[in-house]
Amino acid sequence: MKFKHLIIIFNIVIIFFLSAVALLPVLFMGSDFALVFWQSGWPLALILVLALVVLNVFFLQNYRLFMLLEREDWPALVDHLEQTVLGKGRYSYRRVRLLVNSYLVMSDSAAVLRLESKVAIAKPALLESNALAFGAARILGGDLKGAAEFFQTRLEKGKAAETQWIRWFYGFSLVLASVFDKAEGEFKALASASNDAIIAGLSAYFLANTLLKHSLNPAECRSLADGGHERVKKTLKNIEGWKKEAAKVETEVHAAIIKKYIDEAGIWLFRA
Numbered sequence: 001m002k003f004k005h006l007i008i009i010f011n012i013v014i015i016f017f018l019s020a021v022a023l024l025p026v027l028f029m030g031s032d033f034a035l036v037f038w039q040s041g042w043p044l045a046l047i048l049v050l051a052l053v054v055l056n057v058f059f060l061q062n063y064r065l066f067m068l069l070e071r072e073d074w075p076a077l078v079d080h081l082e083q084t085v086l087g088k089g090r091y092s093y094r095r096v097r098l099l100v101n102s103y104l105v106m107s108d109s110a111a112v113l114r115l116e117s118k119v120a121i122a123k124p125a126l127l128e129s130n131a132l133a134f135g136a137a138r139i140l141g142g143d144l145k146g147a148a149e150f151f152q153t154r155l156e157k158g159k160a161a162e163t164q165w166i167r168w169f170y171g172f173s174l175v176l177a178s179v180f181d182k183a184e185g186e187f188k189a190l191a192s193a194s195n196d197a198i199i200a201g202l203s204a205y206f207l208a209n210t211l212l213k214h215s216l217n218p219a220e221c222r223s224l225a226d227g228g229h230e231r232v233k234k235t236l237k238n239i240e241g242w243k244k245e246a247a248k249v250e251t252e253v254h255a256a257i258i259k260k261y262i263d264e265a266g267i268w269l270f271r272a
Contacts, residue, residue, distance in 0.1 A: 015052075078102045078111075086115075091123040093130075100133040101253045109141030128157055132165055132254040139173060140257060148173035164190065165254065168199050172258070175206060180214035184221060187211060191228030197235050197245050198255075198262065204228025205265035232269055239270035 059066070068077040081099040084090050096119060103111045116134050119127045127134060131154050138147035151170035156163065171186030183206075190203035207225035215221040236242050246262050249255040255262070 074102050074106050078106065086118060089122065091119065091126060093126055096123075096126045097130050097133065100130055100137070104133065104137060104140065104253045104257075107140065109137040112137035113141070128154065131157070132162065132169065132252070135166070135169055135173075136254045136257055139169075139176065144173055144177040148177055148179070164194050164196055164199050168194075168202065169254065171203070171206070175210060180211055181216065184211045184215055188221070188224045191224050191231075197232050197242070198249055200228050201232040201242065201265050201269050202258075202261060204232065205261070205268050209268065229269060239266050242266040242270060 064080060065077070068080060078099065081095060081102065085095050085099055096115070099115060100112055103109070103115070112134060116127060116137075119130075131151075135147055135150045135154075138144075138150055148170060151166050151173060154166050155170060157166075167186055168190055171183045171190070174180070174183035174186065187203040187207050190199055191207055194200040194203065204225045204227075207221055207228070212218055212221050212225065232242075236245060243266065246255075246266065250259055250262065
């Protein structure tokens with residue numbers, strides 16, 4: 001269902017509800033009771049009216065944005081967001097994140113890096129809150145050393161759940177750059193301690209299928225891979241549980257770019 005249709009339906013529902021609240025007391029209980037009811041119930045009606053006004057104003061202000069998203073017209077969406085963010089200086093978490101994601105959908109990692117340099121000056125906090133997307137652009141652009149350095153400087157920043165993903169992508173960048181010893185250390189820690197089943201499973205998968213052959217301590221590497229493997233299996237039970245959990249994160253661009261590995265890890269975890 002299109003977003004504008006949802007707005008219309010919401011308007012109809014609220015107007016119908018307000019009309020019912022206004023008329024039903026008169027029809028069933030008389031005007032005297034209705035007056036008392038309205039006097040006590042007007043705050044709720046006011047809140048609903050204000051919500052209706054705010055939602056409609058928000059929709060009208062962002063109408064073009066919503067329409068471009070619905071059509072998945074990424075070049076036009078990028079142009080619109082660039083005019084808003086870069087042209088008018090309206091930096092916000094939502095706009096910057098959407099612009100970064102749009103660049104990544106178009107595989108324009110260079111544009112992400114240009115945006116990053118501007119965000120770092122205009123609103124540095126937005127760079128940190130979108131670190132996964134900005135770092136992913138470096139991976140897609142082939143700057144593996146730069147990606148590893150970018151993630152490494154942010155290992156202890158952000159919320160706990162995001163920090164784990166930053167650590168995982170730091171390890172992933174090291175794998176891609178063939179810095180296997182450092183990558184092994186990161187994935188060992190995540191396989192044994194991460195409370196995110198996807199992160200733990202991916203880490204165990206890379207330990208067993210990529211890093212084991214390069215490890216200076218293969219017995220420990222295998223042991224921690226097996227331990228992570230068992231932890232995830234106990235938590236998610238079967239591959240359907242893995243797919244359900246993966247679906248929660250694959251809407252994020254940073255997870256979408258590693259979907260291949262998420263799928264392979266699920267097969268390894270539950271069919272091996």
